[in-house]
Amino acid sequence: MTLKEIAALAGVSVSTVSRVINNQNTKCASQEVQNKIWAAVRSLGYTPNPHAQSLKRNDLEKSSRSFHSSIAYACSGQFLQGSHHDWEMLSLIEKEILSSHYSVSAPRADLPAAEEKVRDLGLVLVGTEPERRIAQYIEKYKNVVCISEHRTAQPCDLVLLDMSKSLLRAWEYLRELGHRRIFFAGAEKGDFFRTYTDVIPADARAQFIPCGLSMSDGMLLAGELCDCLMVPSALVCENNSIACGAIQALREHRLAVPADVSVVSLGGGLDLSRAALPVSVTVFSYNKAEISRLAVDLLIDRIHRRHLLAVTYEPGCEMDDNGSCAAAREVI
Amino acid sequence: MAFGIREIARLAGVSPATVSRILNDPSYRCSSEERRARVLEIARANNYQPNEDARRLRRGGSFSAPQKKICCFLARTLTSAPNGDQFFSSLARAVEQEAVMQGCALGFSYNASQTKELLSLEPGGDEVGLVVLGRPEDPRIIPELQERFPHIVFTGLQRFDDPVSQVVADGRDAAMTALNYLFSLGHRQIGYIGETVRELRYHGYLDFLRARGLGYDRKFVVDCLCHGYDGGYQAALELMSHTEKPTAIFCANDLTAFGVINALHSLGCRVPDEVSIISVDNVELAQFTTPMLTTIQIPRKEISHFAVKLLLDKMEGVVAGRLTISLPCHLVVRNSCKKR
Numbered sequence: 190m191t192l193k194e195i196a197a198l199a200g201v202s203v204s205t206v207s208r209v210i211n212n213q214n215t216k217c218a219s220q221e222v223q224n225k226i227w228a229a230v231r232s233l234g235y236t237p238n239p240h241a242q243s244l245k246r247n248d249l250e251k252s253s254r255s256f257h258s259s260i261a262y263a264c265s266g267q268f269l270q271g272s273h274h275d276w277e278m279l280s281l282i283e284k285e286i287l288s289s290h291y292s293v294s295a296p297r298a299d300l301p302a303a304e305e306k307v308r309d310l311g312l313v314l315v316g317t318e319p320e321r322r323i324a325q326y327i328e329k330y331k332n333v334v335c336i337s338e339h340r341t342a343q344p345c346d347l348v349l350l351d352m353s354k355s356l357l358r359a360w361e362y363l364r365e366l367g368h369r370r371i372f373f374a375g376a377e378k379g380d381f382f383r384t385y386t387d388v389i390p391a392d393a394r395a396q397f398i399p400c401g402l403s404m405s406d407g408m409l410l411a412g413e414l415c416d417c418l419m420v421p422s423a424l425v426c427e428n429n430s431i432a433c434g435a436i437q438a439l440r441e442h443r444l445a446v447p448a449d450v451s452v453v454s455l456g457g458g459l460d461l462s463r464a465a466l467p468v469s470v471t472v473f474s475y476n477k478a479e480i481s482r483l484a485v486d487l488l489i490d491r492i493h494r495r496h497l498l499a500v501t502y503e504p505g506c507e508m509d510d511n512g513s514c515a516a517a518r519e520v521i
Numbered sequence: 522m523a524f525g526i527r528e529i530a531r532l533a534g535v536s537p538a539t540v541s542r543i544l545n546d547p548s549y550r551c552s553s554e555e556r557r558a559r560v561l562e563i564a565r566a567n568n569y570q571p572n573e574d575a576r577r578l579r580r581g582g583s584f585s586a587p588q589k590k591i592c593c594f595l596a597r598t599l600t601s602a603p604n605g606d607q608f609f610s611s612l613a614r615a616v617e618q619e620a621v622m623q624g625c626a627l628g629f630s631y632n633a634s635q636t637k638e639l640l641s642l643e644p645g646g647d648e649v650g651l652v653v654l655g656r657p658e659d660p661r662i663i664p665e666l667q668e669r670f671p672h673i674v675f676t677g678l679q680r681f682d683d684p685v686s687q688v689v690a691d692g693r694d695a696a697m698t699a700l701n702y703l704f705s706l707g708h709r710q711i712g713y714i715g716e717t718v719r720e721l722r723y724h725g726y727l728d729f730l731r732a733r734g735l736g737y738d739r740k741f742v743v744d745c746l747c748h749g750y751d752g753g754y755q756a757a758l759e760l761m762s763h764t765e766k767p768t769a770i771f772c773a774n775d776l777t778a779f780g781v782i783n784a785l786h787s788l789g790c791r792v793p794d795e796v797s798i799i800s801v802d803n804v805e806l807a808q809f810t811t812p813m814l815t816t817i818q819i820p821r822k823e824i825s826h827f828a829v830k831l832l833l834d835k836m837e838g839v840v841a842g843r844l845t846i847s848l849p850c851h852l853v854v855r856n857s858c859k860k861r
Contacts (some may be wrong), residue, residue, distance in 0.1 A: 210621055227617060231627045479842065490830070498823050503845040505684075 198229040260286045260488065261294035261309040261330065265316030277460060278336070281481040282313055289485055300325050311488045314345075334488040336480060338380055340501070346491060347501045348484045350475050352384045352455065355506040359425050359453050359473040360389060362508065367517035368423040368451060374400040374410055374435065375427030381455070396421075400431055402458065407434025415442040422517045423451040428458030432470040436513060440468075447515035461511070469511040476507055524567050525575075533560045544571075588648045589836060591620035591829060592628035594666075597655030597677075599634050608774065608802065608819070609654045612676070615825035616652050623829055625650075633658065645670040650832040652676060674832045676824055679721050680845070686835065688828045688846045692801075695817040695850035696725025699771055699799045702815075702852055704733060707861030708769040708797060712741040714756045714781055715773020722773045722801060741767050745777065753780025761788055768861055772800035775807050775816055782810060782857070793859035803853050813855035820848045 192210075196203045201222060208217050209226050218226070229235075262282050279296065286293045294309050300322065301307055311332035314323070318335075323343045327333050333345040338352055363371055373389070375381035377399035385397055400410045407430060414420050415438070426432035432454035436446045446452055446468075456474030459466075483502050490496055526544070530537040535556060542549040543560045551557040563569075593616055598609045617627055628649060631639045640662065645651065651670040655677045657663060663683050667673055675685045678692025703711055717723045730737055740763045745752030753772060757780065760770070772778035778800035785792055792798055792812055803818040827846045834840040 210618060223614075227614070227627075230617075230621065231630070234626045236621065236624055236626050476842065479840070482839070483844070496823055496826055498820055499849055500823070500827065501847045503847065505843040505845075507842065 194233060195226065195229045195235055198233065199225040201226065259292040259294050259309045260311050260313065260485070260492075261297070261307075262286070262313040262315065263297045263299075263326070265314070265318045265322075277462070278315060278477050278481060281477055282315070282485065285481045285485040286313075289489055291489075301329055310492045313484050313488060332488060332491045334484050334491070336484050344499050346487045346499060348480055348487065349501055349503050350480070351503060351506075352380055353388045354503075355455050355473045355475070356381075356384050356425070357388050358506055358508070359455065362473070363423045363425070363451065363453070363514070366423075366451070366515065369517070370394045370421045371423045371425060372414075372421040373397045373425045373427075374407070374431055376400070376402060381427040400427075402428060402430060404430040404434035404437075404459065407431035408438040409434075411435035411438035412442070415439070415444070420444065420450060423453070423514075426452065426454045426470075429454045429456065429461055429470060429472065430458035432513070433459055433466060433468050436468045436470060447513050449518060451514040451517075453514050469513065471511050471514040472509040473506055474509070475504055479504060524569055525572060529560060529563050529567070529569060532563050535560065544569075589625045589833065590628035590649050591616070591625045591832065592645075592649060592651050593617065593630040594639055594651060594653045595630070595632040595655065596636075596653050596657040598632045608821075612654050612821050612824060615821050616654070616676075616828060619822075619825040619829040623833060625829070625833070636662065640665060640669065642669070644668070645672065647672070647836060650674070650836050652828050652832060656681065672832060672836045674828050674835070676828050678819070680847075684843055686831060686840075686843050686845070688824050688831065688848070690819050690824055690848045690850050692721040692819075692850075693725040693728070695801050695819060696722040696771070697729055698850065698852050699801060699817050700726065700729040702854075703769045703771065703797060703799055703858065704729075706769075706797065706858060708767075709735060709861075710738075710741065710765075710767045710769070711735075712743070712760055712767035712770040713773075714743050714745060714753055714760065714770055715777055717742065717744045720773065722771075726771060738765075740765060749776050750780040753777035754784045755780075757781040757784035758788070761785065761790065767796070769797040769799065769858070772798060775800050775802040775804045775814060778814055778816070778857075779806070779810060782812075782814075793857050797858040797861075799858055801850075807853075807855070810857075812857045815855045815858045816853055817850050818853050819850050823848050 192203045192206045196206045199206065199222070201218065205218055205222070206226055209223050210230070262279065264279065283293050291310070307329050309330060311334070312326060312330040314326055314333055314335045317337045317339050320341060320343060323333070323335065323341055323345065327343055327345050334348065335341060335345055336348045336350065338350050340349065341347060360371065371394070373385050373396070382397065389395055398410060400406050407426065410431070411434065424435055426435060432452050436452050439446055439450055439452070444450055452470055454470045454472050456472045461469055461472070483504060487500065487502060526537045526540045530540045533540065533556070540560055543551055543557050544564065593613045595609050595613055613630060617630070620627060649670065650672040651666070653666065653673065653675045656679055660683070663685065667685065673686070675681050675687040677687075677689055678695070680689050680691070681687050700711065713723060713726045715722060727737070741760070743756040743760050745756040753776065757770070760767070770781060772781055778798055782792055782798055785796060790796055799815050801817040801819065803816045807814040807816050827848070831840065831844060831846065
């Protein structure tokens, strides 16, 4: 199956066929001829010879890789404070870069110095950064993909981790299970609170309780709710640390999780897979492996000049069921 | 710069054919041992790697042809009428091109009038991927399509609220960008020429008027039955027949704008001095009109690139969950708009 057969069927030359197939806005053939060519392509089941194609394109992947083919990753200052993402994401990104046959530059937490020459082909930037800094990264690295909860106006690709999606999903899931008194625990200023006010419908029985981001803060919060006899039927926590602390305290107050109270988290904070915890929590968040794979894949696509516009990937969020969530005790 | 046989030949002072024989043909007896040693030394010193593609191509023989098929469903296009909206047909063409470039075969290409045939096909297996172009008139067929074709990606100018994988360029956003540009040039009386029934760009126009506190004037809106040159021409004549005229017109697509511009010229109305024109699409011809058309670029090539890429990733099991890919539309400023 070659271009020759298509050309014969369509009644044109091989070069015309090649131009039409590979170049969209071609004036070399009339609409009628183009239609004939595509009809021939379809009926003959033509697929291009991959060797001929990559030879023509002089693919970066196939040619000998020089030692200048490295990809870097960096994380924002906010990320380092560990409020939402965790270290697992960084190691997944590194693995993904390596399995795509690129070498990885040492990770950095700051911009390269003005005089420093950057040899990496691109950069994965994790966490939220101010616009100005993103612009500086783009100037240095040219090809940048951000993994962030916020959109940016900068000309870089983005894998958007939209908190409103995961929060809404958690809320709807709990409502389906019959929960009506649902409380939200998290930092009083920040994305979690903002998303809560934007996304959760005004409901007298939904409440936001400000809380610190650590496990002991979660324990304190749950303890206070128990003492004030204000225990909700479900608790949505900004991160795993708060959730685990809350579950611990609830159990100490002789309340069963999830039988009496359901607790969920939006991920981040404590690494549930690592720590030897007596409790675990159901998480509504993004699949970290998928995020890192999407980000690196998008960056490589850009490095190979297969796209130039700023693209945004919006993955769907998933539920990691660890048994801390169940149907409401009674429908209030 | 890849280091190949030609480079060795140049450095050794021999022809590429000779180098090839020295490196690949064990029975070749080179006329000069010194020449042979030199070629081998150069190859070694430069870490020469034979180009696998060139080798396989030369050796011939069949490669295992991938069986993946990409099919298209133009959910909003009723026929392939030449005067109709070209957008989705050109997008379908871009998708097919992208599919072939990424090594797939092409399957069927159905339009909205063939919905019944589409839904009565055998359910697609793992080797069939479907790209849906535009939002289907009846949203109930979306879950049906998903059931029949497990590998499916939706594309268009409007986000699907349904739980689907999609590649979208925001059409409403495109309209807002165009209208905000006119606003920034000082225009306050802005007309609209294009479809108004279930049309994103028209809704964008209405939202824009509301957001900017501009009143809606029935005289400034002319519904042309389909986006096209003739429709635009007639609509412009009608629009300019009123005593109160807009200072700028937002046309739903370039083809319509061409008709509008010519109608205005025939009325002796100067563009952009008297009336500014802006539209959406950025077809090739937009650069060749007088004046050159200011328009919004819809990234057709990128939509097709990512739609096919996503579909292939799904078929290969690389992407499991639902993914929304969104692309930006941007303003291409040419000469058809002027400050008020």
